[in-house]
Amino acid sequence: MSTTERPRILVVGGGYVGLYAARRILKKMRYAEATVTVVDPRSYMTYQPFLPEAAAGSISPRHVVVPLRRVVRGAEVLTGRVTSIDQDRKVATVAPLVGEAYELPFDYLVVALGAVSRTFPIPGLAEQGIGMKGVEEAIGLRNHVLEQLDKADSTTDEDVRRKALTFVFVGGGFAGAETIGEVEDMARDAAKYYTNVKREDMRFILVDAADKILPEVGPQLGKWGKEHLEGRGVEIYLSTSMDSCVDGHVVLKNGLEVDSNTIVWTAGVKPNPALARFGLPLGPRGHVDTAPTLQVQGTDYIWAAGDNAQVPDIAARKAGVENAWCPPNAQHALRQAKVLGDNVVSGMRGFPQKEYAHANKGAVAGLGLHKGVAMIVMGKMKIKLKGRLAWYxxxxxxxxAVPTWNRKIRVFADWTLAMFLKREVVSLGAMETPREEFYEAAKPAPAPAAKVEEKAKAS
Known part of the structure; x- marks a missing residue:
């Protein structure tokens, strides 16, 4: 970390908003006008819409992430967490991955912590659940599902086999519907290589407390998506929730009980709880309360955007929707970041702020290979697509939309190769404990029983 007398712009978070805002600021400001510092626990940004495809093996996990130090050249990138903000002194407390926490002064602050999984105190969820917010979880889910097929193919115990081949997904929004669609597709392909496992032996269950799935694409396409998944053998239970999943025994509120080794939790997100320690004005659900300029209410040197911010949706309000707020999705986050970056530079120079306004352009979702739904908004007209065209x-x-041409080319290369090569269906579960085999080989051998008895007598 460098020390400088230049003004410091501190960006807390390296996700969509953090990365794009930092790039925008670096692009707009003059040479040596300010120091940009990005703080995040990870040294990379994750493009989350690709996580379901990464879990299904359609995209290499390395191509889903963007290294911060490579993309925001000219900025300081600190790997750690901002644990508190002292607004009076304009100082942030940074806890690095190793070592003691230290204070970091700043002149301008960008809050871009994003969101975390929204969970409930359900018995067994913390021990059994698998999230889908990071690339690590996507890789872990892929390895885990393929490992369950390995178990089922190798055992003669019917209870073990049934539990291994039952997959429960909680949450029917984009993350849940796309993940179950991609994973079911992968499992269907993988079953061709197993002697004792067929697709008919597997049980996929999707649960949601709402009365529909894929609400982002509208009721008509959501209904089609539900019927499509059900046609592939996915059981969908709506207007219900999970009461418990202790030791993999899943109990739903509608009375259904199943045993499963795989419980995937995608039931929404909530703002990062760390915001409560920053002393910022928060909305009723924990979001940072911002003005249309993305400035935090009551301040002129702090901005916030993305999933951790409550941003007024000016376009929707002009259309007659009262108290409309921008939904927490990538479409808004990417555009907010650019306006935020421009406003930070304008604020530093004493120029007026620009308000953020963006009309919804629609939504797209993939439900597996060659399967998807899409709603494209063009003015007052909505174009609804389904099937292969929507998937394209x-x-x-x-x-x-994925950042940098480096990642765009790699992703399209993955998709192009997949047209000619079959999907990989190998489980690399040992990656989660890579030292285990070496430890077993290197640990001291136990002393023979005879020598142990001799030592005991001698003592």
Whole structure:
């Protein structure tokens, strides 16, 4: 970390907003006008819309992440967490991965902590659940599912086999519907290589407390998506929730009980709880309360955007929707970051702030290979697509939206190769404990029983 007399712009978080805002600021400001510092527990940004495809093996996990130090050249990147903000002194407390926490002064602050999984105090969830917020979880889910097929193929115990081949997904939004669609597709392909496992032996269950899935694409396409998944053998239970999952015994509120080794939790997100320690004005659900300029209410040197911010949706309000707020999705986060970056530079120079306004352009979702739904908004007209064409729209949009040409080319290369090569169905579960085999080989051998008895007598 460098010390400088230049003004410091501190960006807390290296996700969508943090990365794009830092890039925008670096692009707009003059040479040596300020120091930009990005703090995040990870040294990379994760493009989350690709996590379901990474879990299914359609995209290499390395191509889903963007290294911060490579992309925000000219900025300081600190790997750690901002644990508190002292607004009076304009000082942040940073806890690095190793070593003691230290104070970092700043002049301008960007709060871009994003969101975390929204969970409930359900018995067994913390021990059994698998999230889908990071690339580590996507890789872990892929390895785990393939490992369950290995178990089922090798055992003669029917209870073990049934539990291994039952997969429960909680949450029917984009993350849940896309993940179950991709994973079911992968499991269907993988079953071709197993002697004792067929797709008919597997049980996929999708649970949601709402009365529909995929609400982001509207009721008509959501209904089609539900029927499509059910046609592939996925059981969908709506208007219900999970009461417990202790030791993999899943109990739903509608009375259904199943045993499963795989419980995937995608039931929404909530703002990062760390915001409560920053002393910022928060909305009723824990979001940072911002003005349309993305400035935090009551301040002129702090900005916030993305999933951790409560940003007024000016476009929706002009259309007559009262008290509308920007939904927590990538479409808004990417555009908010650019406006935020411009406003930070304007604020540093004493220029007026620009308000953020963006009309919804629609939504796209992939439900497996060659399967998807898409709603494209063009003015007052909504174009609804489903099937293969929607899937092309999904891939085209996100392939162009992922940051940097390096990642765009790698992702499109993955998709192109997949047209000619079969999907990999190997489990690398040992990656989660890579030292285990070496430890077993290197640990001291136990002393023979005879020598142990001799030592005991001698003592």
């Amino acid at each position: 729209m999904h891939r085209g949009y996100h392939g162009l």
